[in-house]
Amino acid sequence: MLLKAENLQKQFDNTEVLKSISLEVNEGEVVAIIGPSGSGKSTLLRCLTQLEKIDQGRIEVCGKLMVDTYGGTGYADHKLLHEIVLEVGLVFQNFNLFPHYSVLRNIVDAQVKVLGINKQDAEEKAMSLLGKMNLSDRAKAYPCELSGGQQQRVAIARALALNPRILFFDEPTSALDPELTGEILKVIRSLAEERMTMVIVTHEMAFARDVADRVVFMDGGVIVEEGTPEEVFGNTVNQRTKDFLQRFNQS
Amino acid sequence: MKIDNVPLDVLIPNMLAATGTALEIFFLTILFSVPLGFLVALGRRSKLTVISFPLRIYQLIFRGTPLMLQLIFFMYGPYYIFGFTLDRFAACIAAFTINYAAYFGEIFRGGIASIPKGQYEAAKVLGYNKFQTFLRIIMPQVVKSVIPAVGNELMTLVKDTSLAQVISVVELFRVASAAGSKYFSTVPIIVAAVFYLIMNTVVEITFKQVEKKFDYYKN
Numbered sequence: 392m393l394l395k396a397e398n399l400q401k402q403f404d405n406t407e408v409l410k411s412i413s414l415e416v417n418e419g420e421v422v423a424i425i426g427p428s429g430s431g432k433s434t435l436l437r438c439l440t441q442l443e444k445i446d447q448g449r450i451e452v453c454g455k456l457m458v459d460t461y462g463g464t465g466y467a468d469h470k471l472l473h474e475i476v477l478e479v480g481l482v483f484q485n486f487n488l489f490p491h492y493s494v495l496r497n498i499v500d501a502q503v504k505v506l507g508i509n510k511q512d513a514e515e516k517a518m519s520l521l522g523k524m525n526l527s528d529r530a531k532a533y534p535c536e537l538s539g540g541q542q543q544r545v546a547i548a549r550a551l552a553l554n555p556r557i558l559f560f561d562e563p564t565s566a567l568d569p570e571l572t573g574e575i576l577k578v579i580r581s582l583a584e585e586r587m588t589m590v591i592v593t594h595e596m597a598f599a600r601d602v603a604d605r606v607v608f609m610d611g612g613v614i615v616e617e618g619t620p621e622e623v624f625g626n627t628v629n630q631r632t633k634d635f636l637q638r639f640n641q642s
Numbered sequence: 643m644k645i646d647n648v649p650l651d652v653l654i655p656n657m658l659a660a661t662g663t664a665l666e667i668f669f670l671t672i673l674f675s676v677p678l679g680f681l682v683a684l685g686r687r688s689k690l691t692v693i694s695f696p697l698r699i700y701q702l703i704f705r706g707t708p709l710m711l712q713l714i715f716f717m718y719g720p721y722y723i724f725g726f727t728l729d730r731f732a733a734c735i736a737a738f739t740i741n742y743a744a745y746f747g748e749i750f751r752g753g754i755a756s757i758p759k760g761q762y763e764a765a766k767v768l769g770y771n772k773f774q775t776f777l778r779i780i781m782p783q784v785v786k787s788v789i790p791a792v793g794n795e796l797m798t799l800v801k802d803t804s805l806a807q808v809i810s811v812v813e814l815f816r817v818a819s820a821a822g823s824k825y826f827s828t829v830p831i832i833v834a835a836v837f838y839l840i841m842n843t844v845v846e847i848t849f850k851q852v853e854k855k856f857d858y859y860k861n
Contacts, residue, residue, distance in 0.1 A: 534859070
């Protein structure tokens with residue numbers, strides 16, 4: 392098991408955003424998290440990637456204990472947290488590329504400065520990832536010269552360059568024009584075929600159904616339902632899931 | 643050569659020498675106030691009120707009172723408070739530095755605040771430590787964003803050097819106004835204006851170039 396989260400609780404100014412969430416992700420698995428806005432999907436992802444701190448709960452990533460409030464130990468020390476952050480990658484909704492770095496440098500810099508890989512190897516790796524993303528000819532460009540879809544592909548390459556064992560996606564297509572969504576979904580699909588472990592928060596229901604091994608439906612800070620795409624999309628018995636999917640299909 | 647009875651061949655060399663003093667004030671102020679302003683910006687961003695609040699008060703005082711008055715204070719104040727007097731030029735540089743650091747602090751603070759949170763978050767999940775994040779990711783973007791405001795500030799600084807005359811530092815304006823009285827003519831003042839304008843033209847062109855250099859990307 393690569394990820395094990397138990398009873399996560401998170402409040403923002405007295406609003407409970409996560410109410411006792413538990414989630415497990417196995418190696419090679421693709422998990423899609425769906426649900427209405429404000430259901431806590433992104434917050435969950437941000438807690439799992441250390442961008443937010445949980446109030447209560449236990450998170451274990453790749454066998455390393457990130458936090459355990461029940462055992463009384465709280466968050467791990469700085470060094471271990473750093474190790475854990477390197478086990479995961481995160482792709483943001485709005486890419487968050489470094490605008491002052493070229494495409495190549497965006498992918499190379501962390502390899503060199505964080506992992507200590509020498510520059511040549513890092514560039515080689517970056518170029519091969521760009522090849523995979525169909526962006527070899529854009530290596531010298533700056534993010535502002537790229538389309539949204541291209542920027543997001545660079546962001547995926549940047550995350551992959553550090554060899555994460557789990558890749559998280561936080562609504563990776565929500566900031567893109569509909570016609571650019573496809574290219575990102577294609578990339579994620581090809582990663583799934585390579586058995587990359589991924590957790591994807593998405594509003595692309597058809598895609599979630601298609602590519603995920605497991606679908607998690609969240610609403611109001613809890614996991615309402617969880618199962619295979621067939622179970623959740625096909626014949627859910629849960630009324631809230633039904634309502635959500637119905638509303639979604641209407642729009 | 644004389645215009646309006648002013649012997650330019652005597653006046654101009656004097657004014658060039660005085661311009662040297664003005665430039666000294668200009669460059670020394672930049673040298674000290676830019677790093678200091680940077681520290682002020684960092685301090686203002688601190689969550690600790692014991693750090694940020696006094697800095698805010700300091701900025702309020704030095705941005706809220708005339709630089710001319712501050713110069714006088716640094717020249718004559720220490721004697722009454724500490725019993726010693728700063729060298730005239732040192733007092734001048736101290737006043738300029740403290741004053742400009744207050745303004746630069748505000749400019750840099752705004753620059754740092756303008757960098758989207760996503761940049762910090764991206765750096766964090768990529769494993770950059772706080773120091774690397776600030777130095778490699780945030781700072782270069784801050785520099786680009788503050789260039790226009792800093793250019794503006796430096797043009798003001800060129801003109802503000804003329805205030806040093808209130809504590810009898812012999813700079814361009816003092817030489818010009820003394821010559822004006824002596825020869826009973828506005829010509830020296832007009833010549834001084836041309837000198838200031840030339841200096842600021844250089845500043846303006848320099849900053850245009852620097853801005854251009856950073857044009858290769860957009861935030």
